[in-house]
Amino acid sequence: MSAATELKTDPQSYLKQERLSKEKHEFINHEIFAMSGASATHNLIVLNIGAELRSQLKQGPCLTYPSDLRVQVADNYVYPDISVVCEKPEFIDQDNLLNPQIIIEVLSPSTADYDRGGKFALYRQLGSLQEYLLVAQDRPYIEHYVRQDTHSWLLNEYQGLETILTLPSLQCQLALNEVYAKVVWE
Template structure:
């Protein structure tokens, strides 16, 4: 990640500044980081997941969002751009700039963000009371790791690979990994 020219912002300053930027930037505890463009496979897989979720959510109060909408994680003093997220919370429908109550977040791994997606970012996401599932997609391994919040507020890993159907239990939706990785050449 690369920092913006100004070294420190508060959340309000970041939101004002970010609206005027051509590129996207994430905000974490006063620091701003430029988002690097994604490779084609990353965009295709994110789009496939978004399309599957959007189709599965028709007629429900939930909405799927792709990576251009910010996620506010107040406990971490952060704004992120997840690859895909779903919110079923009515307050999120009222805010045009970001959501704060996701039920599901999907991050598609890239070489430069994999460690952060699994570590610091997941730690921040876990502070969201609304979050029920955090999904990490590894394109190269054709694998999906779905972490589900348990009744005891622990996170249980469900690992999907091969011919499995990936289940998003919080939404009552599942679809095949073949659909998720459609149009991606074998490694």
């Protein structure tokens, strides 16, 4: 997340601007934040995960959405890297998803702290959210949070290309060698 582009505004003004904008912006606590471009590695990992999920979920009701779909949390609007919905998708204004079951963020140096902290705090407000994944792009490593009840989450850490992560709410798996396929670390 980059610096706020405006000091304060209201959700309706943000949505009006955002629908006309060529760039993406998140709206947090009445402030607008420009989304910076993602690295080639970031994009490759997002595509790898999305392709794996779509392939495993294509026969069932689940839908996998890329980062252009906005998620609404109260009066805040964010763009997860990937979101998955297995119930009927619920939208406000047809372009603000309300009920993701899984959200995945690929960590960038500029967003890692926010993704782990403030953004996860926002996401935890979603009653539909069952799992949250934070995916490193500098090494094969994933933090996997699974909702235990309303106020507690279980963290499991996965590392190494030989590791397979199970997504219990989707009844599917992510092999880290597929998540990081063709990724070259310096």
